[in-house]
Amino acid sequence: MTPLQALFAVLREEGVTRIFGNPGTTELPLLDALTELPEFEYTLGLQEGSVMAMADGYARATGRTAFVNLHVAAGLANGMVGMLNAARSRTPLVVTAGQQDRRHLAQDPMLAGDLVGIARPVAKQVFDVQHAYDLPLLLRRAFALAARPPAGPVFLSLPMDLMAELTEVSLPSRSVVAPAGPAPGLADAARLLAAARSPVIVAGDGVGRDAAVPALVAVAEALGATVYHQPMNDGVDFPGSHPLHAGTLPARHAGIRAALTGHDVVLIAGCHAFTPHHYTPEHPLPDGITVVQLDSDPAEIGRNFGADRGLVGGIRASLQGLAALLTGTADGSAERLAAGRLAAERRDAELARQLGGLRAVAPIDPLAAAAAVAAGLPDNAVLVEEAITTGVLLRRVLRLDRPGSYVHTVGGGLGSGIGAAVGHRLGDPRRPVVAVLGDGCTMFGLQGLWSAVRYRVPVTFVVMNNGEYRTLKHTLDDIDGPSARQRRYLGLDLGPPALDFTRAAAFFGMDAIRVRDTNELTETLAKAGTRDAPLLIDVPITGHRHPEEDA
Template identity: 40%
Template sequence: MPTARRLAHQFLDRRGLTTIFGNPGSNELPFLAELPEHFRYVLGLHEGVVVGMADGYAQATGRPVLVNLHAAAGSGNAMGALTNAVHSRTPLVLTAGQQVRTAIGLEAMLANTDATQLMRPLVGWSGEPSCAADVPRSLAQAVFEAELNRRPSYLSVPYDDWAAELAENPVLDRQVRAGLAPTEAQLDDLVATVAAAKNPALVLGGDIDAGGLFDRAVALAEHLDLPTWVAPSPHRLPFPNRHRLFRGVLPAGIAPVSAALTGHDVVLVLGAPVFRYHQHVPGRFLPAGTRLIQVTDDFGAAARAPMGEALVADPAPVIEALLQHIPARAAQRGYVETPEPRTGETALHPEQVFAALRDTQAADTRYVVESTSTNSAWWRQMDLRREGSYFFPAAGGLGFGLPAAVGVALGDPDRPVVGVIGDGSANYGITALWSAAHYRVPVTFVILRNGVYGALRWFGELLGTPDVPGTEIPGLDFTAIAAGYGVEATTVADEDHLRTQLKTTPDGPRLIQVDTEPTTPE
């Protein structure tokens, strides 16, 4: 009879989960034994990096991915990175080894005494098989929960279960599909509301890009001549940022959002929460006389919103209904030119770096960005017109950038990948450089070195606490660190040298360290 391990491998194979990101410990070895030859195991040197790589990979491919963590300690190490995957709605399937069943109650070394509670409330589902015979079904549930809820799931498995011999299991052939479509009456009502609006506006969220609706969202905005914003704190870019209809990223405060939307009688929000605020700037949630309609397939986002109406549905049929049933209006089409980049006095201004990237990199480049203090400079200089061009830590958890860039490049080797990482952020996921070198991942890391936590300094001013310690990080040399991990690295001091370096195309990973002047997010 087949073992639980063999049935698990067969199920994963049939579901296409043949790439495993992990950092193994003793409890995980029985699961990893006898992996089919066509499975790929991607090793990370820290569990936070493992989850970050898997997050980037799953977002680039649009498919679930398996993550293998080590017991309670390894799962704990992954939780910071897991917050980003939760808020980007990435369908990660997290598995972790557990002590043998007879040792759990004794709290033996490496026993996770309350495994199902450890990762809550982050994950959408957490479980542990009731017995060895329940392993295949539990694994299937973890996969289906991640797919259906678009949220990480977590499964702890006692390692003596894997060798148990089981009967052939019907779970291998199971199929679970989602079909969340709006009714005709709901579509008719929404179409009538938008058609009757005197000054409607569109707000798009990261789910539009993640759901493959980037081009259709552009078509909708152009068809109805809708001024278009991106929802606050975006982890993906759902609309070209130089398009004539683009009005920018909404600010992440209550009052500033309301001010930005003033004058619009109907605001249609597709694929986003309303809203992911950050800075506490209280005020009216919406301007007087503004009706907000949110369309999302995220039940939680719809339920917790403080204002407006929500339709829980896939945004795709809503977009198509609006395109089909409302006559086209004369629209502002085309793209606006980028302004001249600001220049630095003692080092390069971040805008000079981003202008160099814009001018030298291919139009289909995917950018993984983790440099919060340069957000304003980024959007002023970049010109992103393709789906899947922008990835950002969705929960603001540092350590996303380096590993996610590796994962994105592994997930889609046909598009160039550039990681734009601040010197503060880079330290949280630095061991991703080893994985990039070991697997010869063709990714370019651009490290912006300004010697400070720029976003913290900005927040210090906002909060009236400008004199707090711990905001300076001098003396870091990422070229030396990269060389130690096996990544080709260089430091550039001027714009011409930077552009020369960026025009080269290495066959593996490379790191470019650029000294830049400190800036603020806004």
């Protein structure tokens, strides 16, 4: 078979049925061949950021490595943000980009560039394919590496002339890898946890990725342990309505330390080293706390803090083993579970009290808008969140229990929300998808709306429209305290003119509404599961206020 035929053969055997891309001249051999291969669906994005975000969402929804095809150095550079997000969120992707014809690379042709050099900082591994006979082997290797813990994007540079060669190449067979088993040392770790006076668990995103939520629930209930999600979690790693769930840890070491103070043993499961956002000088772990750390990636053990017991193995298999060892061994677990129920009831009552005094008509208070979203979500919905300040509030009001119901990225590359929502719905059309977006994030990825309309993907996009970069104003106020009342904010406002996202949706041919109050928002979202086309909801929310106004 030819190199191009071998590429498609590998894709078939790896379970790929959809190719995400934005093409150029170097991709013409691949595109031309696809016209004769109906088993592959080519999904077009108008900019590489949207392409990468769609592939990321699709990989998460299907549980399979997604395949992306970009165009030369400039296209790859545009896609780097998506590769960075995938690397930090542990999403398995195989990303390719067409290189210029090798026969004139020495002449520095237009569009050529050092593709592997561009991709190396954000890829798990890079391959510069220079020989036709290497393409099947390296592509097969790329799929294996992308899925191996820690999962992430793997990049291949594919010269245009190589893809058009008629050279005969051989196809290496696919390896079937058994799932990782339980970590050694579980019995010793179980003894430490069972002896704890006040155990606490940090549920990392590795738990959700390994379908290990039920096993972690069993461990938590056996211990009666308080459970926190990792800072800025990317998914549902513990049921939000469970009485032992205490919310999400803040993305500052000082806040993490405060939350964990008073506990004597902590189980940190599948969590990437806490990854703080703002700097605080405190160590994240209280003095004297005993640390049991579990991860499928050996590099995580002891990465940023010492582990008294470091466990390396399959997260689901290891938690299942721990649960079996812990059942009936922890004194006081029933009392701690009852205390957790009381604490959860108090938190819910305080939240209800706060919501009772908030503005419910446009412009809506952000917390009230977040609560309206939570109230309107269909039971089986997937929430894709890229809303920054409103997203933090959403984490307070959401009570999502079903794994896979929440999608976020800790990558930091803005503009992923629209594409991720489209890709997720393409990957799992059985569940309605609602994307909650900040207005600034929406502008970063606006062209992704075109793909939603083009492929008639029934995502409901909710844009929290306050006309500003509110999180940056909050950060400045936190730094300066009361002196912020004299502050002018440079470059942090998106108006005038005010952004009207209903008009942006209309440009792409998408239906849109601007809601007037929280009731209309909740009622509109409740119909998300019945739509057969995308809809954009523009939600006017109140903007930033100075600290003395809040007081």
